[in-house]
Amino acid sequence: MNDRIEKRVELKAPISRVWRALTDYREFGEWFRVKLDGPFVKGQVSRGQITYPGYEHLKWEAVVQKMEPERLFSFTWPHPKSLDKAEYAPGDHSKDPTTVVEFRLEKTATGTLLVLTESGFENIPGDSRLEAFRRNEGGWAEQIKNIERYVAKAA
Amino acid sequence: MLQKQRRSLAATGGAHAPVFAALGDETRLALVRKLSGGRPHSISQLTEGTKLTRQAITKHLRVLERVGIVHSVHAGRESLFEFDPTPIEKMREYLNFVSEQWDQALIRLKSFIED
Numbered sequence: 001m002n003d004r005i006e007k008r009v010e011l012k013a014p015i016s017r018v019w020r021a022l023t024d025y026r027e028f029g030e031w032f033r034v035k036l037d038g039p040f041v042k043g044q045v046s047r048g049q050i051t052y053p054g055y056e057h058l059k060w061e062a063v064v065q066k067m068e069p070e071r072l073f074s075f076t077w078p079h080p081k082s083l084d085k086a087e088y089a090p091g092d093h094s095k096d097p098t099t100v101v102e103f104r105l106e107k108t109a110t111g112t113l114l115v116l117t118e119s120g121f122e123n124i125p126g127d128s129r130l131e132a133f134r135r136n137e138g139g140w141a142e143q144i145k146n147i148e149r150y151v152a153k154a155a
Numbered sequence: 156m157l158q159k160q161r162r163s164l165a166a167t168g169g170a171h172a173p174v175f176a177a178l179g180d181e182t183r184l185a186l187v188r189k190l191s192g193g194r195p196h197s198i199s200q201l202t203e204g205t206k207l208t209r210q211a212i213t214k215h216l217r218v219l220e221r222v223g224i225v226h227s228v229h230a231g232r233e234s235l236f237e238f239d240p241t242p243i244e245k246m247r248e249y250l251n252f253v254s255e256q257w258d259q260a261l262i263r264l265k266s267f268i269e270d
Contacts, residue, residue: 005254009261013268021268031263114264116257121175121250 004119012111019070022103034060042067046075065100074102077118174242177222182207183215190225190238197233 011018021027025036029048036048041064048060062075076098099120106113178184186201202212216236219225223242227234 005250005257007254007257007261009265011265011268017268021264027267031267032260033263114261116261118253118257 004117004121007116009114009116010108010111011114015070015105015107015112018105018112018114019073022073022105023067036060040064040067040073040075062101066102070105072102072104074100077101173222174224174246177218177224178243180215180218182211183219186212186215186219186236187224187238190236191240193238195228195230195235195237197230197235201236 021031023040025039025046028034028040029036029051033052034048034050036046038046040046044064046060046062046064050056050058050060052058062077064075066072066074077100078098099118102115102117102119104115104117106115178187182205185205189201190196198209198213198216201216202209205212216225216227220227220236223239225236226239227236229235
Protein backbone atom coordinates (compact mmCIF):
# COMPACT_ATOMS: atom_id res chain seq x y z
CA MET A 1 0.00 0.00 0.00
CA ASN A 2 1.34 3.43 -0.83
CA ASP A 3 0.35 6.85 -2.04
CA ARG A 4 -1.17 6.11 -5.35
CA ILE A 5 -4.40 6.69 -7.10
CA GLU A 6 -6.10 3.65 -8.51
CA LYS A 7 -9.37 3.56 -10.43
CA ARG A 8 -11.17 0.61 -11.94
CA VAL A 9 -13.72 1.07 -14.68
CA GLU A 10 -15.80 -1.55 -16.47
CA LEU A 11 -16.28 -0.59 -20.09
CA LYS A 12 -18.86 -2.19 -22.33
CA ALA A 13 -16.59 -2.37 -25.34
CA PRO A 14 -14.03 -4.79 -26.70
CA ILE A 15 -10.45 -4.37 -25.56
CA SER A 16 -9.36 -3.25 -29.04
CA ARG A 17 -11.82 -0.34 -28.91
CA VAL A 18 -10.58 0.76 -25.48
CA TRP A 19 -6.95 0.45 -26.58
CA ARG A 20 -7.64 2.77 -29.50
CA ALA A 21 -9.40 5.35 -27.29
CA LEU A 22 -6.35 5.38 -25.03
CA THR A 23 -3.51 5.35 -27.51
CA ASP A 24 -4.76 7.08 -30.63
CA TYR A 25 -3.67 10.65 -29.91
CA ARG A 26 -6.81 12.19 -31.40
CA GLU A 27 -9.14 9.89 -29.49
CA PHE A 28 -7.17 10.35 -26.27
CA GLY A 29 -7.44 14.10 -26.78
CA GLU A 30 -11.23 13.89 -27.13
CA TRP A 31 -11.95 12.53 -23.67
CA PHE A 32 -8.85 13.74 -21.85
CA ARG A 33 -9.40 17.21 -23.29
CA VAL A 34 -6.03 17.91 -24.81
CA LYS A 35 -5.02 18.78 -28.35
CA LEU A 36 -1.92 16.70 -29.02
CA ASP A 37 0.67 17.59 -31.66
CA GLY A 38 1.15 14.02 -32.87
CA PRO A 39 0.89 10.29 -32.16
CA PHE A 40 2.14 8.63 -28.98
CA VAL A 41 5.51 6.98 -29.55
CA LYS A 42 7.22 4.83 -26.93
CA GLY A 43 10.16 6.63 -25.34
CA GLN A 44 9.23 9.98 -26.82
CA VAL A 45 7.83 13.20 -25.45
CA SER A 46 4.21 13.89 -26.24
CA ARG A 47 3.25 17.56 -26.42
CA GLY A 48 0.02 19.46 -26.79
CA GLN A 49 -2.34 22.01 -25.37
CA ILE A 50 -4.96 21.32 -22.68
CA THR A 51 -8.49 22.06 -23.86
CA TYR A 52 -10.19 21.54 -20.48
CA PRO A 53 -12.26 24.67 -19.72
CA GLY A 54 -10.37 26.92 -17.33
CA TYR A 55 -7.03 25.20 -18.00
CA GLU A 56 -6.53 26.13 -21.64
CA HIS A 57 -3.32 28.00 -20.78
CA LEU A 58 -1.66 24.71 -19.79
CA LYS A 59 0.69 22.78 -22.02
CA TRP A 60 0.46 19.00 -22.05
CA GLU A 61 3.77 17.24 -21.75
CA ALA A 62 4.39 13.58 -21.03
CA VAL A 63 6.92 10.90 -21.88
CA VAL A 64 5.45 7.67 -23.22
CA GLN A 65 6.94 4.74 -21.28
CA LYS A 66 5.13 1.58 -22.30
CA MET A 67 2.87 0.62 -25.16
CA GLU A 68 2.05 -3.08 -24.94
CA PRO A 69 -0.88 -3.48 -27.35
CA GLU A 70 -4.22 -4.08 -25.63
CA ARG A 71 -2.50 -4.57 -22.29
CA LEU A 72 -0.60 -1.61 -20.97
CA PHE A 73 -0.13 2.05 -21.84
CA SER A 74 1.90 4.27 -19.54
CA PHE A 75 3.52 7.66 -19.44
CA THR A 76 5.41 9.84 -17.00
CA TRP A 77 3.80 13.14 -16.27
CA PRO A 78 5.34 16.24 -14.72
CA HIS A 79 3.31 18.11 -12.11
CA PRO A 80 4.27 21.76 -12.56
CA LYS A 81 4.70 23.82 -9.40
CA SER A 82 1.71 25.89 -10.30
CA LEU A 83 -1.21 25.43 -12.66
CA ASP A 84 -2.48 28.89 -11.89
CA LYS A 85 -2.66 31.14 -14.92
CA ALA A 86 -0.71 33.95 -13.30
CA GLU A 87 2.12 31.72 -12.07
CA TYR A 88 2.30 28.96 -14.62
CA ALA A 89 5.51 28.97 -16.60
CA PRO A 90 5.26 27.06 -19.87
CA GLY A 91 8.39 25.47 -21.23
CA ASP A 92 10.72 23.04 -19.57
CA HIS A 93 8.97 20.86 -17.00
CA SER A 94 11.61 18.17 -16.96
CA LYS A 95 12.65 19.17 -13.43
CA ASP A 96 9.12 19.12 -12.00
CA PRO A 97 8.04 16.25 -9.77
CA THR A 98 6.86 13.47 -12.02
CA THR A 99 4.22 10.82 -11.53
CA VAL A 100 3.66 7.64 -13.53
CA VAL A 101 0.27 7.10 -15.15
CA GLU A 102 -0.61 3.56 -16.17
CA PHE A 103 -3.63 2.22 -18.01
CA ARG A 104 -3.98 -1.57 -17.78
CA LEU A 105 -6.57 -3.46 -19.74
CA GLU A 106 -8.18 -6.84 -19.02
CA LYS A 107 -10.79 -8.67 -21.01
CA THR A 108 -14.00 -9.42 -19.11
CA ALA A 109 -17.21 -11.29 -19.91
CA THR A 110 -18.98 -8.07 -20.80
CA GLY A 111 -16.16 -6.01 -22.24
CA THR A 112 -13.01 -4.53 -20.78
CA LEU A 113 -11.76 -3.72 -17.31
CA LEU A 114 -9.60 -0.62 -17.25
CA VAL A 115 -7.34 -0.13 -14.25
CA LEU A 116 -5.82 3.31 -14.03
CA THR A 117 -3.04 4.07 -11.59
CA GLU A 118 -1.11 7.22 -10.91
CA SER A 119 1.85 6.75 -8.61
CA GLY A 120 5.08 8.41 -7.55
CA PHE A 121 3.62 11.26 -5.51
CA GLU A 122 6.02 10.45 -2.74
CA ASN A 123 9.31 9.70 -4.51
CA ILE A 124 10.33 7.64 -1.54
CA PRO A 125 11.33 4.00 -1.17
CA GLY A 126 9.13 1.51 0.60
CA ASP A 127 5.76 1.67 2.25
CA SER A 128 7.04 2.48 5.69
CA ARG A 129 5.32 5.82 5.86
CA LEU A 130 1.77 4.57 5.96
CA GLU A 131 2.77 1.81 8.35
CA ALA A 132 3.93 4.52 10.66
CA PHE A 133 0.78 6.51 10.09
CA ARG A 134 -1.27 3.52 11.15
CA ARG A 135 0.60 3.24 14.43
CA ASN A 136 0.16 6.88 15.16
CA GLU A 137 -1.91 7.94 18.12
CA GLY A 138 -3.15 11.26 19.35
CA GLY A 139 -4.65 14.33 17.76
CA TRP A 140 -3.17 13.61 14.40
CA ALA A 141 -4.68 10.14 14.12
CA GLU A 142 -7.87 11.39 12.52
CA GLN A 143 -6.01 13.12 9.71
CA ILE A 144 -4.02 10.02 9.03
CA LYS A 145 -7.20 7.98 8.95
CA ASN A 146 -8.36 10.27 6.18
CA ILE A 147 -5.23 9.55 4.21
CA GLU A 148 -5.58 5.84 4.86
CA ARG A 149 -9.22 5.83 3.91
CA TYR A 150 -8.28 7.59 0.73
CA VAL A 151 -5.46 5.21 -0.08
CA ALA A 152 -7.50 2.16 0.94
CA LYS A 153 -10.29 3.23 -1.37
CA ALA A 154 -7.77 3.38 -4.17
CA ALA A 155 -6.05 0.09 -3.33
CA MET B 156 -16.00 21.18 -5.23
CA LEU B 157 -16.31 24.65 -6.70
CA GLN B 158 -14.28 25.49 -9.75
CA LYS B 159 -12.47 28.26 -7.92
CA GLN B 160 -11.44 26.01 -5.04
CA ARG B 161 -10.31 23.40 -7.47
CA ARG B 162 -8.10 25.89 -9.18
CA SER B 163 -6.51 27.11 -6.01
CA LEU B 164 -5.80 23.50 -5.08
CA ALA B 165 -4.36 22.82 -8.49
CA ALA B 166 -2.24 25.91 -8.12
CA THR B 167 -0.23 24.27 -5.37
CA GLY B 168 0.28 21.06 -7.35
CA GLY B 169 3.97 20.25 -7.43
CA ALA B 170 4.61 21.87 -4.08
CA HIS B 171 3.62 18.67 -2.29
CA ALA B 172 6.49 16.52 -3.45
CA PRO B 173 8.84 17.93 -0.77
CA VAL B 174 6.29 17.05 1.92
CA PHE B 175 6.09 13.47 0.69
CA ALA B 176 9.87 13.34 0.52
CA ALA B 177 10.33 14.81 4.00
CA LEU B 178 8.11 12.08 5.43
CA GLY B 179 9.99 9.37 3.58
CA ASP B 180 12.39 8.62 6.38
CA GLU B 181 11.98 6.43 9.46
CA THR B 182 13.70 8.84 11.84
CA ARG B 183 11.62 11.79 10.71
CA LEU B 184 8.47 9.73 10.95
CA ALA B 185 9.37 8.77 14.48
CA LEU B 186 9.84 12.46 15.27
CA VAL B 187 6.49 13.32 13.73
CA ARG B 188 4.88 10.51 15.76
CA LYS B 189 6.30 11.92 18.98
CA LEU B 190 5.18 15.44 18.15
CA SER B 191 1.79 14.57 16.74
CA GLY B 192 0.24 14.38 20.20
CA GLY B 193 0.26 18.16 20.14
CA ARG B 194 2.74 18.86 22.93
CA PRO B 195 5.96 20.69 21.94
CA HIS B 196 9.21 18.81 22.66
CA SER B 197 12.80 19.93 23.19
CA ILE B 198 15.66 18.46 21.18
CA SER B 199 16.79 16.59 24.32
CA GLN B 200 13.36 15.00 24.70
CA LEU B 201 13.34 14.07 21.04
CA THR B 202 16.84 12.58 21.22
CA GLU B 203 15.95 10.46 24.27
CA GLY B 204 15.47 6.81 23.50
CA THR B 205 17.10 7.07 20.07
CA LYS B 206 20.58 6.01 19.02
CA LEU B 207 21.12 9.35 17.34
CA THR B 208 23.03 12.44 18.41
CA ARG B 209 21.40 15.79 19.11
CA GLN B 210 23.02 17.06 15.92
CA ALA B 211 21.46 14.31 13.83
CA ILE B 212 18.03 14.88 15.38
CA THR B 213 18.36 18.61 14.79
CA LYS B 214 19.18 18.01 11.15
CA HIS B 215 16.05 15.90 10.70
CA LEU B 216 13.96 18.52 12.48
CA ARG B 217 15.22 21.17 10.08
CA VAL B 218 14.08 19.05 7.13
CA LEU B 219 10.61 18.83 8.66
CA GLU B 220 10.70 22.53 9.46
CA ARG B 221 11.55 23.47 5.88
CA VAL B 222 8.34 21.88 4.60
CA GLY B 223 6.32 23.30 7.50
CA ILE B 224 5.48 20.03 9.26
CA VAL B 225 7.15 21.26 12.44
CA HIS B 226 7.79 24.73 13.84
CA SER B 227 10.27 25.75 16.47
CA VAL B 228 9.16 27.90 19.35
CA HIS B 229 11.46 29.46 21.90
CA ALA B 230 11.01 28.73 25.57
CA GLY B 231 13.70 30.64 27.42
CA ARG B 232 17.06 29.50 26.09
CA GLU B 233 15.64 26.33 24.68
CA SER B 234 14.07 25.62 21.32
CA LEU B 235 10.94 23.54 21.39
CA PHE B 236 9.51 21.87 18.32
CA GLU B 237 5.82 21.52 17.63
CA PHE B 238 3.82 19.71 15.00
CA ASP B 239 1.78 21.48 12.29
CA PRO B 240 -0.66 19.24 10.41
CA THR B 241 -1.37 21.80 7.66
CA PRO B 242 1.09 20.58 4.97
CA ILE B 243 -0.09 16.99 5.35
CA GLU B 244 -3.71 18.06 5.19
CA LYS B 245 -2.94 20.02 2.01
CA MET B 246 -1.13 17.05 0.53
CA ARG B 247 -4.20 14.93 1.15
CA GLU B 248 -6.40 17.56 -0.49
CA TYR B 249 -4.12 17.59 -3.50
CA LEU B 250 -4.34 13.81 -3.85
CA ASN B 251 -8.12 14.10 -3.60
CA PHE B 252 -8.06 16.78 -6.26
CA VAL B 253 -6.00 14.67 -8.68
CA SER B 254 -8.20 11.68 -7.92
CA GLU B 255 -11.33 13.64 -8.70
CA GLN B 256 -9.86 14.86 -11.99
CA TRP B 257 -9.33 11.23 -12.95
CA ASP B 258 -12.90 10.32 -11.99
CA GLN B 259 -14.17 12.94 -14.39
CA ALA B 260 -11.76 12.00 -17.17
CA LEU B 261 -12.79 8.34 -16.88
CA ILE B 262 -16.48 9.25 -17.01
CA ARG B 263 -15.74 11.12 -20.24
CA LEU B 264 -13.77 8.13 -21.55
CA LYS B 265 -16.64 5.80 -20.71
CA SER B 266 -19.21 7.87 -22.58
CA PHE B 267 -16.75 8.45 -25.44
CA ILE B 268 -16.38 4.69 -25.88
CA GLU B 269 -19.88 3.48 -25.08
CA ASP B 270 -22.11 6.14 -26.65
